[in-house]
Amino acid sequence: MQRFDEAVVGAGIVGLACAYHLARHGRRVVVLERHPRAQGASVRNFGMLWPIGQTPGAMHQIALRSREHWLNILPDAGIWHEKTGSLHLAYREDEAQVLQEFIHAAPANGYEVEMWSPETILRNAPRINPENLMGAMWSPSEICVDPRAVIATLPGYLTAKFGVEFRFGVTAVGCERPAVRTSAGVIEAENLYVCSGDEMQILYPETFATLGLKLCKLQMLRTAPTGDYRLGPMLAAGLTLRHYKSFANCPSLPALKERVARETPEFDRYGIHVMASQNGGGELTLGDSHEYGAEITPFDSEVIDRLILDYLQSFLTPPNGKEFEIASRWHGIYAKHEEKAQIIVRPEPGVTLVTGVGGAGMTMSFGVAENAVRENL
């Protein structure tokens, strides 16, 4: 029988972050991942570490704390990252108004942001479409990572630095503490952390069913490498102001939402807002849409991809000046809660479910995990 202090289910970013915090406190940790390598939301995202999307107060503080951990780990693990910051671009009066309102309240809310003029934007992000550009909100706190590289590299780093053991291709199927039953036999662990992402049917399905989580499917695209084409800051535009709760208190937001719903209902129909990041290899990661619950099918929609690309081209000029050359398309699914940005629950002593990080799991992971493991240290 193999014995550990802590067993973590899932080698997505939340499981890896829990393993990190436990192991650096001297605990002997094993991570169980049912796939040969993690393939869930953690490898399917933009790689945007995006504190600016978090609501003021506790959630923004967790995002900033998480960012500190990321900035310790990424260089130590030799993982590419770039402190690009972010721009929210405004092409319409109502978009500029919402950004002004956000910026006005920002010092009291703990955000460091400023309005950039079109000239400053184009100096820092020369590929932005200048036509009708009114300004943008600059935030320096966002960091770009390549999620595929992060999730591929962190397990080796955690093993080399802290002795964390990984069991890939092993499914955890049940827990009667200290026994954890797996598809490869039984192990023993004092505590169990279930970081199973959108998979809520294998372990503690009765508890998951009570948490009020819903699934969300997002369509994404990635371009071929773009040579010397550099994006500069990661990008969002007017549609994104409808998406992140950090903008919810801006008085002009309802009017903006109403205008988008009236002029372009297709964006609401598919939950589309458009963002872009660029990894070290020059590939642009583009997205996304949001479809919920029973709307989710295995089939990706060309209509959605087209809407994303057309909107993108309203603010970003492709490398060849004509259209973006798409190299791959995929979708990802995450579990989210309507009000809560994280869920940490203990269905029985020694067992912790860490879930519900929704569309901000990369951003929040190391902060949420730190809170989740604290009780057992």
Ligand SMILES: Cc1cc2nc3c(=O)[nH]c(=O)nc-3n(C[C@H](O)[C@H](O)[C@H](O)COP(=O)(O)OP(=O)(O)OC[C@H]3O[C@@H](n4cnc5c(N)ncnc54)[C@H](O)[C@@H]3O)c2cc1C
């Ligand atoms: C398209 C898309 C774009 C996104 N963009 C961003 C972004 O730019 N920035 C950001 O902050 N967030 C983003 N997110 C959100 C973020 O990716 C997720 O919140 C985060 O990756 C969730 O991590 P996780 O570890 O909880 O889940 P997952 O990555 O899904 O990992 C769970 C793992 O658990 C394993 N597992 C499940 N059950 C078992 C079991 N019984 N035994 C063994 N293994 C098991 C699974 O195989 C899986 O590998 C995005 C999400 C998507 C889908």
